[in-house]
Structures are given as structure tokens and as C-alpha cells.
Amino acid sequence: MxxxxxxxxxxxxxxxxxxxxxxxxxxxxxxxxxxxxxxxxxxxxxxxxxxxxxxxxxxxxxxxxxxxxxxxxxxxxxxxxxxxxxxxDAEVVTPEMLTEAFRAVSTEASSPTGGIASLAEALNDGNWPFVLEFTKDYDLSFRKLIMGKARKMIPKTTETNAKLREQGLLLTNGVTFDLIGVNRAARTKDADAAKKAYNLLIEDIQKFLDLGSQVEF
Structure with missing residues (x-):
């Protein structure tokens, strides 16, 4: 002013x-x-x-x-x-920072106390009310905040990295649709459809994690 x-x-x-x-x-x-x-x-x-x-x-x-x-x-x-x-204030991303960001995604996906494990347990138990509520909020807490942060850590310094960022965006969007699929199946208590959507979720997360090792510095 x-x-x-x-x-x-x-x-x-x-x-x-x-x-x-x-x-x-x-x-x-x-x-x-x-x-x-x-x-x-x-x-x-x-x-x-x-x-x-x-x-x-x-x-x-x-x-x-x-x-x-x-x-x-x-x-x-x-x-x-x-x-x-x-x-x-533009932050320079180091290999260590990128590794830490992708490690956070891996921990959430593989830890026995992480969100993915909680979702799997609820599906196995047929706890549909939990699945419905969980899948509504998990897109923000996991896909946007944790996966989104890791994707943005990929530098735009090379053509390879630019492609990795694009792939990362597609995969994070895929996670959103996977969670929607689980949620829709939970509404009708369709265990088979829920398990199918859950398996797609795991595949997209794994593909996303694979991007981290391909980043060029």
C-alpha cells in the first residue's frame, strides 16, 4: 500500500x-x-x-x-x-528432500498403522460405514498433501523430470478415482467391486513410488 x-x-x-x-x-x-x-x-x-x-x-x-x-x-x-x-524464497530441491517426500508416501502406504492398512482392514471386516467416511477424507490427506508434495518436489530441470511430473499428476488423479471407486462400492456393500478398486489404488501408488528413483539431478 x-x-x-x-x-x-x-x-x-x-x-x-x-x-x-x-x-x-x-x-x-x-x-x-x-x-x-x-x-x-x-x-x-x-x-x-x-x-x-x-x-x-x-x-x-x-x-x-x-x-x-x-x-x-x-x-x-x-x-x-x-x-x-x-x-x-524459491526452494532448491535436493536429492535428500525428494527421497524424504517419497518416503512419506511409502510409509503411509505400507505401515501397519497407515491409512492404506486401515482401509484394507475395514474392507476385510466389511466395515462399510468406516470405508464410506474414510474414503471421503483420504483423498485430501493422502493424495493431495502427501503424494502431491512428493510430485511437486520433482525438479523441472530436465525433459525427463518434466515427463515424470506429468506421470505423477496422472497417477495422483488415478488415486482419486480409485478412492471414489471404493466409496461407490461401499454404498452398495459390494465387496468384490470394493476390492477391485482397492487393488487399483495399490497399483497406482506403487507406480507413483517408482517415479522417485527416475528423477534426474
């Missing part, structure tokens, strides 16, 4: 060569610049003055010669601070 205020202050000062005192006509609410009305100004050596509606008179010649300076000032003072901070 401070940058914007400073920019507009410079804008007014640059175009006018300084601030021009203004007065109000006793019989009119119009602000004038040393004349009866702004429209009555006489163009003398291209020095016609234009009223901007805020008590400031703009010189036509000064305005023309200062256009380039204003464009430069606009770029400097209106540049998004967030965009600038993003450039400065």
Missing part, C-alpha cells in the same frame, strides 16, 4: 512539474487553475493546462515528456511484493 501511495505521489509531481495551487470559484463548485474555469484555459506554446478533478493542473507538455519516466515508476512501485518474495 505504501508503494502505491508513493507511486501516485510521484505520478502527480512528475506530470505537473510540482503541485499547482488551486482555488474554487465563489459561484461554482468547479476547481479552477488561475482562470474562470478549466475549460477556459488558453493553449499558449502548448502549455494548455488540464484539470484532473482533484485540484491539480496538468501541463500537456510536461505530461508528454514524462511518459517514459512514469512507465518505469509504475513497474517499480506497483510490482507485487508477493511475487517478489516468491522469487527470493
Amino acid at each position: 505504501f508503494h502505491l501511495k508513493l507511486f501516485f505521489t510521484l505520478l502527480i509531481f512528475q506530470t505537473t512539474g510540482g503541485f499547482v495551487p488551486t482555488i474554487k470559484s465563489p459561484n461554482s463548485s468547479n476547481i479552477i487553475c488561475g482562470a474562470k474555469d478549466a475549460s477556459d484555459e488558453v493553449d499558449s506554446n502548448t502549455q494548455s493546462k488540464i484539470h484532473d478533478g482533484d485540484g491539480i493542473c496538468l501541463s500537456r507538455r510536461n505530461f508528454g515528456t514524462s511518459s517514459m519516466a512514469l512507465l518505469t515508476a509504475a513497474f517499480i512501485f506497483t510490482r507485487s511484493p508477493a511475487a517478489h518474495a516468491k522469487e527470493e
Whole structure:
């Protein structure tokens, strides 16, 4: 906000060569610049003055010669601070960081206390209420937060990595549809359909994990 205020202050000062005192006509609410009305100004050596509606008179010649300076000032003072901070804070991914991100996916998928194990147990027990609730929330907690983080860790530095990121996106989307398949089967208590969707889920997770070892640094 401070940058914007400073920019507009410079804008007014640059175009006018300084601030021009203004007065109000006793019989009119119009602000004038040393004349009866702004429209009555006489163009003398291209020095016609234009009223901007805020008590400031703009010189036509000064305005023309200062256009380039204003464009430069606009770029400097209106540049998004967030965009600038993003450039400065861009994180460089190391092989260790990538390994850790993919390890988090593997742990969630293979741990006896992880979400995948909990889902498998519920399916084996026919605990359909649990399956219904679990598959609604697991897409966000696992697919988006854990798998999504690992995929974004793949650098965009090579053509191979770019393809791996694309494959990762397809596989994470596949996980979403796999969970939807399990959820739909649970609504009708269709154990066979639920198991089929679950097996597809495991396959997509494994394919995703395989991407980690192919990343180039």
C-alpha cells in the first residue's frame, strides 16, 4: 500500500512539474487553475493546462515528456511484493528432500498403522460405514498433501523430470478415482467391486513410488 501511495505521489509531481495551487470559484463548485474555469484555459506554446478533478493542473507538455519516466515508476512501485518474495524464497530441491517426500508416501502406504492398512482392514471386516467416511477424507490427506508434495518436489530441470511430473499428476488423479471407486462400492456393500478398486489404488501408488528413483539431478 505504501508503494502505491508513493507511486501516485510521484505520478502527480512528475506530470505537473510540482503541485499547482488551486482555488474554487465563489459561484461554482468547479476547481479552477488561475482562470474562470478549466475549460477556459488558453493553449499558449502548448502549455494548455488540464484539470484532473482533484485540484491539480496538468501541463500537456510536461505530461508528454514524462511518459517514459512514469512507465518505469509504475513497474517499480506497483510490482507485487508477493511475487517478489516468491522469487527470493524459491526452494532448491535436493536429492535428500525428494527421497524424504517419497518416503512419506511409502510409509503411509505400507505401515501397519497407515491409512492404506486401515482401509484394507475395514474392507476385510466389511466395515462399510468406516470405508464410506474414510474414503471421503483420504483423498485430501493422502493424495493431495502427501503424494502431491512428493510430485511437486520433482525438479523441472530436465525433459525427463518434466515427463515424470506429468506421470505423477496422472497417477495422483488415478488415486482419486480409485478412492471414489471404493466409496461407490461401499454404498452398495459390494465387496468384490470394493476390492477391485482397492487393488487399483495399490497399483497406482506403487507406480507413483517408482517415479522417485527416475528423477534426474
